[in-house]
Amino acid sequence: MRIAIAGLGTVGAGVIRLLDTNAALIAARAGRPIEVVAVSARDRGKPRGVDISRFAWEDDMIALARRDDVDVVVELVGGADGPALACSRAALAAGKGLVTANKAMIAHHGLELAELAEGHAAPLKFEAAVAGGIPVIKGLREGTSANALTRVYGILNGTCNYILSTMERTGADFAEVLAEAQAHGYAEADPAFDIEGVDAAHKLAILAAIGFGTRLDFANVQISGITAVRSHDIAQAAALGFVIRLIGEADVEETPQGPRLLQRVRPCLVARGHPLSAVDGPTNAVVAEGNFSGRLLFQGAGAGDGPTASAVAADLIDIARDEVGAPFSIPVARLAALPPAEPGHRLARTYLRFMVKDRPGVLAELTAAMRDGDVSIESLIQQGRGDGEGAVMVAMVTHEGPEAHVARALALLEGSDSLTAPPLVLPILPL
């Protein structure tokens, strides 16, 4: 099977290395050799740690995708639009297979690309787009395909998990740890996608579509990232027996008006003892709950050249074996379009952190807002002593109650001149 690779960065170079190193076993398992014939990137002269002089070079990714000597195009450029999308459309329209690691492109254009693939009987596969080296798309498309999934959730961004778990272990500063994650090749070209939760939301939208048989709906993922989490929140969470993790979570809720899809990404407190609390570094973990399979946990490296290349190459082997099906498990025309769920009535315990001026009456103001919002406080702590105008931290954990009540209490505090920063709201992940 002859392939072209568009994009020769962390993942592209990793794929070439893997195909070289494991060529014989891949040929045996695929039933035929998988051979790179052409490549493309921005800068032909850039050192890449792999020999690309043996491959044809194309400056133009559309020309690469249309080459007569190519059966499958591997898109590893990144970005929802631009050359990645143009090259992917060109490959599928020419009836060639497409393998991509690009979750942004799949989250935004996955249905269009899947329709193109289905219309041209061309394989489209994107295992590496979700959770790096973990075969979770295969797990949901194939392993749990006989189940109605009730919930899919987990740690979907290696960069955020690396930042949070390293800050927890070493007390290091956010910016310093983010720079380390970038140096390891975990972060997106624009790391704001990682730390603001957008990358995890791309992946969650893809998992939800495959897991629940629904149309991709990235626009309705509720997203909050980790930029507001401070080291004192991590320390406070630890004192309470929790770690902080960025969690993506999706489920389908049956309502009198019909089924509704909830998708959200947010930092959560995870109790030590919960399987996700032990997930450290760039590791990802996905929990899928099926009505017959019960709870399944998929865990492994969520980012980095080797694990991501492993997922890309597994897709190539599936294509070489002709083991392909509808990209989203169900043909696009039959995916259900579900409206977004309103989660205000859902019950949760919540960690709330306020930075407040250290002056008489502040605690009374906070607790009055909780009382008026009908939020019951389980524990409350004030740390430090402000010097004059200096801020102190007040952290509280609520008893279980409707999410809308917490929102109502916080709305009552909006604009209060006692607060020196917006409150941080971290739900506690149920066991």
Ligand code: NAP
């Ligand atoms: P990367 O290291 O930034 O590599 C991107 C490659 O695309 C580079 O070779 C670059 O060319 C080329 N490129 C970028 N913009 C281009 C343009 N406008 N025209 C032509 N070539 C262009 O990215 P990566 O980390 O390998 O990620 C690639 C894809 O895999 C992304 O979709 C990413 O989200 C996904 N992914 C990454 C990981 C990971 O751990 N890194 C894991 C899972 C999925 P030059 O090298 O010549 O500049």
Ligand code: HSE
């Ligand atoms: N930037 C992504 C992450 C790469 O940190 O998880 C893997 O998708």
